[in-house]
Amino acid sequence: MKNSENTRCCTQIAINAVDLFCGAGGLTCGLQKAGIRVKAGVDSDPACEYAFSANNDAEFIGKSVEDLSPAETLVKLNGSEYTLLCGCAPCQTFSSINQKASREDSRWGLLLQFGRLVKECEPDFVAMENVPGLEGKDVFCSFCDILEELEYDYSYSVVDCTDYGVPQRRRRLVLLASRHGHIAILPKGDYGVAPSTVREAIGALPVLKAGHCDLDDPLHFSSALSERNLERIRSSQPGGTWKSWDASLRLPCHEQETGDGYGAVYGRMEWDKAAPTITTQFYNYGSGRFGHPDQDRAISFREGALLQTFPEDYAFYDPKGKMGRRELGRLIGNAVPVRLGEVIGLSIMRHALGLRASSGEEGVSTLL
Numbered sequence: 498m499k500n501s502e503n504t505r506c507c508t509q510i511a512i513n514a515v516d517l518f519c520g521a522g523g524l525t526c527g528l529q530k531a532g533i534r535v536k537a538g539v540d541s542d543p544a545c546e547y548a549f550s551a552n553n554d555a556e557f558i559g560k561s562v563e564d565l566s567p568a569e570t571l572v573k574l575n576g577s578e579y580t581l582l583c584g585c586a587p588c589q590t591f592s593s594i595n596q597k598a599s600r601e602d603s604r605w606g607l608l609l610q611f612g613r614l615v616k617e618c619e620p621d622f623v624a625m626e627n628v629p630g631l632e633g634k635d636v637f638c639s640f641c642d643i644l645e646e647l648e649y650d651y652s653y654s655v656v657d658c659t660d661y662g663v664p665q666r667r668r669r670l671v672l673l674a675s676r677h678g679h680i681a682i683l684p685k686g687d688y689g690v691a692p693s694t695v696r697e698a699i700g701a702l703p704v705l706k707a708g709h710c711d712l713d714d715p716l717h718f719s720s721a722l723s724e725r726n727l728e729r730i731r732s733s734q735p736g737g738t739w740k741s742w743d744a745s746l747r748l749p750c751h752e753q754e755t756g757d758g759y760g761a762v763y764g765r766m767e768w769d770k771a772a773p774t775i776t777t778q779f780y781n782y783g784s785g786r787f788g789h790p791d792q793d794r795a796i797s798f799r800e801g802a803l804l805q806t807f808p809e810d811y812a813f814y815d816p817k818g819k820m821g822r823r824e825l826g827r828l829i830g831n832a833v834p835v836r837l838g839e840v841i842g843l844s845i846m847r848h849a850l851g852l853r854a855s856s857g858e859e860g861v862s863t864l865l
Contacts, residue, residue: 510532510578510579510846510849510850510853511534511577511578511579512532512533512534512577512578512579512580512581512621512622512845512846512849513534513536513573513574513575513576513577513579513580513581514528514533514534514535514536514574514580514581514582514583515535515536515537515538515539515570515573515574515581515582515583516528516535516537516538516539516555516583516584517539517562517565517582517583517584517586517611517614518539518540518562518584518585518586518587518607518611519538519539519540519545519549519557519584520540520542520545520549520585520828520831520832520833521545521548521549521813521828521829521831521832522538522545522548522549522552522553522555522832523805523807523832523833523834523835523838524583524584524585524626524832524833524838524841525538525549525553525555525838526552526553526807526808526811526835526838527833527834527835527836527837527838527839527840527841527842528581528583528838528839528841528842529553529554529555529842530835530838530839530842531838531839531841531842531843531845531846532842532846533581533842533845533846534577535553535554535555536555536556536573536574537555537556537557537558537573538553538555538556538557538558539558539560539562539565539584540557540558540559541559541560541561541562543559544820544824544827544828545557545828546559547812547813547814547815548811548812548813548814548828551812551815552808552811552812556573562584562586562607562610562611562614563607563610565610565614567614567617567618570582570614570617570618571618574618574620578849579621579622579849580618580620580621580622581620581621581622581623581624581845582611582614582615582618582620582622582623582624583622583623583624583625583841584611584624584625584626585625585626585627585833586607586608586610586611586625586627587607587831606636608625608627608631608636608637608640609636609639609640611625611640612639612640612643615643615644615647616643616646616647619647619676620676621675621676621677622673622674622675622676622680622845622848622849623644623649623651623672623673623674623675624671624672624673624674624841624845625640625653625670625671625672626669626670626671626672626833626837626838626841627669627670628669628670629655629668629669629670631670632653632655632670641672644674647676648676649674649675649676650674650675650676650677650678650679650680651672651673651674651675651680652672652673652679652680652681652682653670653671653672653673654670654671654681654682655668655669655670655671656668656669656670656671656682656685656837658834658836658837659692659693659771660685660688660692661685661688661690661836661837661840662688662690662691662692662693662806662836663693663771663805663806663834663836663837664692664693664694664695664697664698664771664772664804664806665771665772665773665774665775665804665805665834666771666772666773666774667774667775667834669833669837671837671841673841673844673845673848675848677848677852678848678852680844680845680848681844682840682841682844683840683843683844683847688840688843690836692771693771694768694769694770694771695766695767695768695769695770695771695772695790695804696768696769696790698772698800698803698804698806699796699800699803699804700768702717702797702799702800702803703717704792705717705718705719705792705794705797706719706792706793706794707719707720707721707722707727707793707794707795708720708721708722708794711797711799714799715816716797716798716799716802716812716813717797717798717799717800718797718798718799719780719789719794719795719796719797720780720781720782720794720795720822722782722793722794722795725746726763726782726783727793728746729742729746729763730763730765730782730788730793730794731793732746733763733764733765733788734765735765735766735767735768735790735791736764736765736766736767736770737764737765738761738764739751739762739763739764748762750762761773761785761786762783762784762785762786763782763783763788764785764786764787764788765786765788765789765790765791766786766787766788766789766790766796767790768790768791772786772804773785773786773787775801775804775805775829775830776830777823777826777827777829777830777831778826778830779795779796779801779804779826779829779830780795780796780797780798780801780822780825780826781795781826782794782795798813798822798825798826798829801826801829801830802829805829805830805832805834805835806834806835806836806837807829807832807835808835813825813828813829
């Protein structure tokens with residue numbers, strides 16, 4: 498089902514958007530739920546095309562943002578009351594888990610390409626989502642300098658996604674900018690959604706064994722475990738650590754002085770708490786606390802997608818074809834959580850409704 502068929506708020510205000518670095522479409526899906534008309538998503542990775550196009554009412558443009566011209570962008574943005582340029586530039590080089598980040602990384606300059614398009618297209622609104630580690634970096638400051646040069650009013654903050662009903666502990670930097678006055682992300686109390694848990698997100702899915710696939714949903718597939726890893730997960734308690742294991746099951750890293758830093762590795766999630774951050778390796782039991790709360794396996798790809806708040810029927814690859822686990826994990830783990838995308842969209846919608854109200858126009862309705 499195309500995502501634009503089910504939106505949360507009024508669509509009286511027409512906002513056309515282009516989603517840069519769109520990936521599998523998490524941000525676009527959320528924006529469309531908020532009533533924003535995403536006209537196109539741009540990404541150089543062809544693996545993203547099916548997921549983006551099959552689930553969202555928007556065109557996929559398969560090219561690097563570096564090669565995107567202002568004319569190509571404006572033709573998608575024009576024809577509405579307001580325009581929005583948004584995106585999440587590849588963030589691995591700024592991530593806290595990347596200890597080798599450097600200016601030589603080709604991804605470093607992609608945020609400045611985003612800034613170039615802002616400068617060339619001058620949209621009414623700008624939205625950017627990224628890892629907290631970007632804040633304070635020279636490239637982020639340069640992006641903000643572009644906004645100031647163009648006289649945008651902008652704000653940014655690091656948000657805890659659990660505050661907006663995302664069932665995982667994921668902290669993200671969100672920047673919003675407007676040519677028409679102050680704009681900021683909705684306060685967590687205004688969104689009206691209580692914190693969500695692992696149980697609420699994945700508790701209703703069919704029971705699954707490690708290495709098996711649900712017959713009705715090919716995405717509900719869990720990676721196989723070795724006999725030793727089966728022993729480890731059977732010895733693990735939800736929220737516990739390797740310290741409860743028999744000594745024969747422990748790894749060399751556990752015996753080092755820094756062993757306590759590996760407490761989450763090979764761990765189980767807890768039913769009534771938020772999940773850890775869903776990374777690109779969430780399907781791998783040994784990569785973090787990605788063990789199912791009570792089934793002896795890593796979480797499935799569908800469970801990872803649900804913890805990222807994708808709709809339960811979101812398709813990531815053509816059912817007539819195949820996609821490798823690493824590629825599928827990358828599409829899901831790198832995505833903007835759909836619910837965070839919706840919050841960003843609702844924040845922009847509320848701002849636009851305020852602009853209409855201040856202009857004295859009639860027909861302004863309640864956003865939430």
